[in-house]
Amino acid sequence: MYGCVLKKLTSTISNSKVISQYKIFPLGDSAVTFDMGNSISEPLNQKALAMQHWLLAHPFEGLKDCLVAYSSLTVLYNPVLIKKYYNPASTAYAWVADKLQQAFEKTVQTKQAARELIQIPVCYEAGYGPDLAALARSTQLTEQEVVAIHTDTIYNVYMIGFLPGFSYMGEVDERIAAPRKQTPSPVLAGSVGIAGSQTGIYPLNSPGGWQIVGRTPLRLFDPFAPEPVKLQAGDRVQFYAITKEEFVSYSVI
Amino acid sequence: MSLTIIKPGLLDTLQDQGRAGYSRLGINRGGVMDRYAAQVANMLVGNDTNEAVIEIHFPGAQFLFEQNTLISITGGNYNAMLNDEPVPLWHPIVVRKNAILHFPKLQNGSRCYLAVHGGFCVSKWLNSYSTHLKAAAGGFHGRKLEKGDEISFKETSIYFAGLLKPGKEFEALKWGVDTGNTYEHPNEIFFIPGNEWEQLTNQSKDAMVEDNFTIHPFSDRMGYQLKGVDLKRHQNTELVSSAVSFGTIQLLPNGQLIVLMADHQTTGGYPRIGHVISAHLPKLAQLRPSDCIHFIRTDIDKAEQLLIAQQQELNILQRACMERLNSMVC
Numbered sequence: 389m390y391g392c393v394l395k396k397l398t399s400t401i402s403n404s405k406v407i408s409q410y411k412i413f414p415l416g417d418s419a420v421t422f423d424m425g426n427s428i429s430e431p432l433n434q435k436a437l438a439m440q441h442w443l444l445a446h447p448f449e450g451l452k453d454c455l456v457a458y459s460s461l462t463v464l465y466n467p468v469l470i471k472k473y474y475n476p477a478s479t480a481y482a483w484v485a486d487k488l489q490q491a492f493e494k495t496v497q498t499k500q501a502a503r504e505l506i507q508i509p510v511c512y513e514a515g516y517g518p519d520l521a522a523l524a525r526s527t528q529l530t531e532q533e534v535v536a537i538h539t540d541t542i543y544n545v546y547m548i549g550f551l552p553g554f555s556y557m558g559e560v561d562e563r564i565a566a567p568r569k570q571t572p573s574p575v576l577a578g579s580v581g582i583a584g585s586q587t588g589i590y591p592l593n594s595p596g597g598w599q600i601v602g603r604t605p606l607r608l609f610d611p612f613a614p615e616p617v618k619l620q621a622g623d624r625v626q627f628y629a630i631t632k633e634e635f636v637s638y639s640v641i
Numbered sequence: 642m643s644l645t646i647i648k649p650g651l652l653d654t655l656q657d658q659g660r661a662g663y664s665r666l667g668i669n670r671g672g673v674m675d676r677y678a679a680q681v682a683n684m685l686v687g688n689d690t691n692e693a694v695i696e697i698h699f700p701g702a703q704f705l706f707e708q709n710t711l712i713s714i715t716g717g718n719y720n721a722m723l724n725d726e727p728v729p730l731w732h733p734i735v736v737r738k739n740a741i742l743h744f745p746k747l748q749n750g751s752r753c754y755l756a757v758h759g760g761f762c763v764s765k766w767l768n769s770y771s772t773h774l775k776a777a778a779g780g781f782h783g784r785k786l787e788k789g790d791e792i793s794f795k796e797t798s799i800y801f802a803g804l805l806k807p808g809k810e811f812e813a814l815k816w817g818v819d820t821g822n823t824y825e826h827p828n829e830i831f832f833i834p835g836n837e838w839e840q841l842t843n844q845s846k847d848a849m850v851e852d853n854f855t856i857h858p859f860s861d862r863m864g865y866q867l868k869g870v871d872l873k874r875h876q877n878t879e880l881v882s883s884a885v886s887f888g889t890i891q892l893l894p895n896g897q898l899i900v901l902m903a904d905h906q907t908t909g910g911y912p913r914i915g916h917v918i919s920a921h922l923p924k925l926a927q928l929r930p931s932d933c934i935h936f937i938r939t940d941i942d943k944a945e946q947l948l949i950a951q952q953q954e955l956n957i958l959q960r961a962c963m964e965r966l967n968s969m970v971c
Contacts, residue, residue: 413836416916417944419886421836426881440665445652452661453670457882457908462884464664467919467945468952481941548667548909549882556882591667592775611766611778617666 390630408636410492412485418452418467419482422488425462428585429432430559432459433546437622439488448487449473450480456621457547459555463488499539503624505542508589510580510627511635512538512602519599523566523582535629538601543587543624553591553609553617556559557625568597580627591617602627605638642759642794643707646786647741650702652862653763655693655780660769664907670887671771671779674752674862674903677923678716680955681818682756684951684962685713686734687799690955692760693770697753697787701744702786704755706736709802710794711758714742715818717750717927732817733966735801740810749785750927759797772801774904799970816965821954824924827851828932831921831939831947832890837874841892845872850938854898858930862904865925867934872923873894874912885909888917888925900925920947 394639408425422439424432436456439610443454443463450469455462467480476483483545512535524531541556550556559565560582568583572595575581579590581598590596608618619625630638646653656679661670663882673679673696680690686850699719708711714730715723723740730901736742744753763770763781772780842851854869872892885891889901891911900917901909903926917925918939928934 403694411836414833414916414941415835415884415913416886416888417833417919417941417948419647419884421884423836426878428881453664455664455907458881464670464886468949471949473947479941479945481673481945547882547908548665550667550906552666552668552773577948594775609776609784611773611776616668616767621665638934 392604397522407432412488414481415462417481418463419462420484421460421462421507422492425459428458428546430544433544434622435495436461439491440531442491442495443487445489452481455549456548461488463492503622506619506623508604508606508625508627509630509634509638510539510602511630511632513632516632516635517580517602518599519569519581520601523564523599523601527564527565529563534564534601537564538582538587539627539629541626543625545619545621545625547621548617550617551590551592551594551609552611555588555619555623555625557587558585560587566599569599574596575600576603578605578608580604590620602629603613603635605630605635642710642796642824643791643794644710644757644794645705645707646702646788646790647705648703648743649656649788650697650744651700653702653786654772654774654784655763655770655786656696656698656772657770658691659692660767660771660773660779660834661809662912663767667907668767668773668776669905671773671904672769673754673771674926675716675754675923676807677820677823677951678752678927679754680758681820681958682713682715682754682961683760684955685715685731685818686711686756686758686951687963687966688756688758688760690959692756693763695755695761695781697744697755698751699744699747699753699755704742705828706740707791708744709736709738709800709805710774711735711801712742713756715754716757717753718748719744719750719753720746721753722746724796726810728811729813729817731820733814733962735804735812735814737802737805737810745779749793751929752880752926757794758799758801759795776961786866801970804969814965814969816961818962820957821936823918823951823954824927827928827933829937830925830934831918831937831944833913833918833939833941833944835891835915837880838914840874840876840878840912841845841914842873842875845874853933855933856928856930860930862902863902864902864905867898867900869898872898872914880910880912881946882908882910885913887917889913890915890917902926918944918947920944920951
């Protein structure tokens with residue numbers, strides 16, 4: 389194979405669980421992915437975030453970008469610059485893969501600082517959550533029960549992807565973990581959706597396949613704000629229900 | 642110094658080499674589809690290679706030059722004309738005030754680039770001039786160019802008007818760029834296997850390199866949908882979302898392929914069966930719907946070598962362009 393690294397080792401991470409297996413592979417000739425398994429797991433996600441933090445604190449020539457997904461970290465780099473500055477004996481890919489390996493080892497004892505809980509107002513009333521009634525029927529709950537369950541959980545933001553600022557959060561209580569829709573339909577900015585064990589907020593008007601249960605008046609993506617994206621991976625989020633009137637008063641602000 | 646859009650095109654946007662560093666916010670790199678042609682367009686007019694250019698899709702806009710200026714046109718060939726005269730591509734061109742640039746006929750290619758000496762004077766969003774249409778930010782007010790838009794050029798101290806001959810609307814300077822092998826064998830696209838390549842059946846692996854794939858009309862700056870034989874995996878495991886990149890070849894649930902292009906989403910959950918090598922993205926960016934692609938498997942070593950060779954060629958071109966331009970104005 390073309391330099392796929394598959395290693396087994398044991399290491400302690402923040403919550404004392406053990407990462408037994410990971411894989412480093414090229415995502416094309418200008419990106420490397422460090423993948424700890426095809427799963428939605430908070431410890432793996434935190435480990436990936438810790439590695440990202442380490443890399444950003446120890447940048448190298450040619451490092452262009454990094455992003456954390458559920459259980460992986462991907463680094464985008466310029467192979468021409470890596471070759472020029474570090475003159476590795478092998479490929480630029482192998483050199484960056486080694487950096488990721490280092491990031492993995494150096495973050496063994498890193499503990500994520502507990503983040504402040506971010507509370508997000510959501511209007512679940514008629515006209516704001518077009519799929520709430522159907523979701524309640526399919527789960528044999530009342531709409532009020534669905535809302536109570538959705539607002540009861542503290543969610544972890546695993547990753548931002550799909551659209552600028554789209555947050556993938558989990559995990560949704562299995563009683564309301566409805567599958568995504570068969571065909572995508574237009575979704576308004578601020579809409580809060582459920583797809584299986586994931587919940588998330590659409591930051592922009594977009595076609596989407598998640599079951600929309602409510603809408604927040606908060607603007608989670610504002611391109612010209614000092615911080616354009618409000619939520620980031622690693623944040624902890626809880627929703628709380630607001631009325632139509634409250635929603636409208638938010639919009640005025 | 643400015644130009645004005647007197648007739649809008651299908652999709653003309655300001656783009657640079659992309660917006661790196663924000664993918665963890667879900668904001669993709671974006672930027673020009675053909676990074677090679679855009680860099681050369683800038684070199685020809687003496688700019689930094691990362692200056693904003695106008696990326697023109699066919700049918701292209703009509704541009705009125707409000708002042709004498711130095712421009713270049715590279716990439717796709719739409720039979721560019723200044724008033725009634727054809728203009729050569731891949732050359733520096735001195736244009737007279739009030740000349741109109743238009744693109745009457747598609748010859749080949751899919752994105753054409755217009756650079757002006759000094760660069761376009763637009764504001765950056767997150768360190769890049771690139772237009773992000775979904776975010777409605779970057780480039781010219783975050784949108785495609787419309788009739789009446791006037792785009793200023795950055796001030797420069799060099800004027801080329803003395804090179805214009807009386808009665809001529811423009812003067813193509815004597816040197817041009819030979820694009821070498823960048824666009825040779827346009828349909829042969831090298832890829833390296835992706836993480837899910839091994840999940841393909843042997844028959845599908847063979848089909849990937851032996852069959853041809855056609856670019857579907859439903860293809861844009863986000864991605865190229867391909868039509869070809871259905872490819873199969875011997876296990877249909879669901880994948881949790883993770884990063885994808887410019888050139889990632891994904892296998893859709895219906896067995897067809899999609900190649901992610903400049904405006905791709907930052908993450909995806911479809912199997913990544915391969916990645917087009919960076920050195921071949923410029924020629925892929927110039928393919929059109931109904932063009933065919935013949936995939937050729939290679940490895941990371943070769944991919945890096947080809948990219949480094951392409952960059953070295955660009956470095957030589959840049960030095961040569963600078964020397965020529967300096968000798969003209971001194």
